[in-house]
Amino acid sequence: MSELAKKTIADLAPLVESKELSPVEITEAVLKRTKEYNPTINAYIDINEETALEAAKAAEVEISNGNYKGVLHGIPLALKDILNFKGETVTYGSKIHKDFVPDFDATVVTKLKEAGSVFTGKLNMHEYAWGATTDNPHFGACRNPWDLQRNPMGSSGGSGAAVAADMTIASLGTDTGGSIRMPAAACGIVGLKPTHGRVSKYGCFPLSWSLDHIGPMTKTVEDAAILLEYIAGYDEKDPTTIEKPIENYSNYLTGDIKGKVIGIIEDYFFQEIDNGIEKTVRDGIKQLESMGATVEVIKVPSLKYAMFAEYITILAESTTIHARNIKIRPNDFGEDVRLNLKLGMVPSGVDYLQAQQIRRMIDLEFVRAFEKVDVIIGPSLPVAPPTIGIDTTSQGVRLSCPANLTGLPSISVPCGISEGLPVGMQIIGPAFKETEILNFAYALEKTNPLNGIRPSFEEELNKSII
Structure with a gap:
C-alpha cells in the first residue's frame, strides 16, 4: 500500500474514477508514510488524520454513487500553512498566529475542496514566509529528503520536502522571491510560479502584496498543469487577479519544441554559479537543442538592479504588514x-x-526580449542547499526574483544530479504563457534527467537504525 503514496495525480485519478482504487486506500498510504517519516523530516506542522480519513470516505461514497468530480476527487493534498482553512488552526509558521482559526477559506482552498481533494495537514514553512531555509524557530527545522543535514530551502520548504518524500501527492506553495522554485530545485520536484494575477491570493497571509504568488509543487510537470487548471482564475475578492480564460494546461504537454527559441542571459543567470550546477543546466539546454530548439544569447541590462528592487520592495511591504506586531511584541x-x-x-x-x-x-x-525568444532558461539555484543553520537566502533569490519583480510565469524542473543532489532548471516565459514553460519543462522531463535516482533519506534512516 505504501507504493500508492509515491504515485502522481495523473497516475491515481483514472484508478479512482474507475473505482479500482479507493480514496481511503490512498489517504491511508499517505498518512502512514507521513507518520513514519515526519518525525525526521518535519515537513508537517499539523497532521489531520481524522478529518482526512472522513473526507476520503465521503469522496469514496460520492464516487460510488456516480458523482465523480474530476481528477482531484479523493486525491490527498497537504498545503503550506499560510493558506486559510475555515474553522481550522492556521499558524502562518509563527508563534503570533499559533492559535489562529480563520472564519473563511482561501480561494484556492475553496477551489480544491470543490474539486473533492482530501487534505492531510498543514506544511512547515519559514516563519511568515520571510526567508528561504524553513529553519522555523517555533515548529522546528524542516530537513531535505535528499540529505537530512541540509535544509529544503524555502519559504515553502515543507511543501518541497513533503512532495519529494511522498508524504503528500502534491502541494501548493507561495513565491515572493523564489519560495516555490527554490525548494522545488533543492528537493528535486516541479515548482510552478504562475503569472501574477493568474491565481487568487485571497485568504493567503501576505508577505509582500506586489510580489506574492501561489502555485503548484508536484512530482511531475503534468501534475503541475493539472493543479493550475483547478486553482487559476479571476476572483473578485482579489483585485490583483486578471480576468483571462483558464486553459486546459495539461492538453498542451506535447513535448514538441521544434523551432522554439531559448534565450540565455549569460551575464546574469550564469554568473557566480556552482560549477556542477552550471554544467548540469547547460547539459539540459543541450538536450532541448537536440529536440529542435535553438539558443540565442540576449541582454536584459536592468537585471543588475534586480536585487535592490526585490529587497527594497519586500522589506517595505512586509514591515508595513507587520508594523503593529514588530512594535508591540518583537x-x-x-x-x-x-x-x-x-x-x-x-x-x-x-x-x-x-x-x-x-x-x-x-x-x-523582458517584453522586448520575448519578441526574440520563446522562453528564457537558467539555473533555479546558484548553489546547493546549505546545511541546517546556514542561510543562503540572498544567493538563491538572485536567480528567482526577476520573475517576481515582473510577475512573469516561471517553473523549476529537475534537470539532473550534481554531487548527489538534484539540480533545477528555471524556465521563464511571457505573461500568461504558462503553456509554453510547462511544455518546455515536460520536454526536458521526458529525458528522465534524474535517471531514476530518488531522495536518500530512507537509506540514511535505515543505516542509523542498523
Whole structure:
C-alpha cells in the first residue's frame, strides 16, 4: 500500500474514477508514510488524520454513487500553512498566529475542496514566509529528503520536502522571491510560479502584496498543469487577479519544441554559479537543442538592479504588514524575521519608488526580449542547499526574483544530479504563457534527467537504525 503514496495525480485519478482504487486506500498510504517519516523530516506542522480519513470516505461514497468530480476527487493534498482553512488552526509558521482559526477559506482552498481533494495537514514553512531555509524557530527545522543535514530551502520548504518524500501527492506553495522554485530545485520536484494575477491570493497571509504568488509543487510537470487548471482564475475578492480564460494546461504537454527559441542571459543567470550546477543546466539546454530548439544569447541590462528592487520592495511591504506586531511584541518573532522587519523601517519613500521604477524597466526589457525568444532558461539555484543553520537566502533569490519583480510565469524542473543532489532548471516565459514553460519543462522531463535516482533519506534512516 505504501507504493500508492509515491504515485502522481495523473497516475491515481483514472484508478479512482474507475473505482479500482479507493480514496481511503490512498489517504491511508499517505498518512502512514507521513507518520513514519515526519518525525525526521518535519515537513508537517499539523497532521489531520481524522478529518482526512472522513473526507476520503465521503469522496469514496460520492464516487460510488456516480458523482465523480474530476481528477482531484479523493486525491490527498497537504498545503503550506499560510493558506486559510475555515474553522481550522492556521499558524502562518509563527508563534503570533499559533492559535489562529480563520472564519473563511482561501480561494484556492475553496477551489480544491470543490474539486473533492482530501487534505492531510498543514506544511512547515519559514516563519511568515520571510526567508528561504524553513529553519522555523517555533515548529522546528524542516530537513531535505535528499540529505537530512541540509535544509529544503524555502519559504515553502515543507511543501518541497513533503512532495519529494511522498508524504503528500502534491502541494501548493507561495513565491515572493523564489519560495516555490527554490525548494522545488533543492528537493528535486516541479515548482510552478504562475503569472501574477493568474491565481487568487485571497485568504493567503501576505508577505509582500506586489510580489506574492501561489502555485503548484508536484512530482511531475503534468501534475503541475493539472493543479493550475483547478486553482487559476479571476476572483473578485482579489483585485490583483486578471480576468483571462483558464486553459486546459495539461492538453498542451506535447513535448514538441521544434523551432522554439531559448534565450540565455549569460551575464546574469550564469554568473557566480556552482560549477556542477552550471554544467548540469547547460547539459539540459543541450538536450532541448537536440529536440529542435535553438539558443540565442540576449541582454536584459536592468537585471543588475534586480536585487535592490526585490529587497527594497519586500522589506517595505512586509514591515508595513507587520508594523503593529514588530512594535508591540518583537520578541515573538524569530530572530531572522525580526531583523528583516526592523530593516524594513529603513528604506525611504524615495527608495521604494525607485525600486518600482526599476521593476518597470526590467519588465519592459523582458517584453522586448520575448519578441526574440520563446522562453528564457537558467539555473533555479546558484548553489546547493546549505546545511541546517546556514542561510543562503540572498544567493538563491538572485536567480528567482526577476520573475517576481515582473510577475512573469516561471517553473523549476529537475534537470539532473550534481554531487548527489538534484539540480533545477528555471524556465521563464511571457505573461500568461504558462503553456509554453510547462511544455518546455515536460520536454526536458521526458529525458528522465534524474535517471531514476530518488531522495536518500530512507537509506540514511535505515543505516542509523542498523
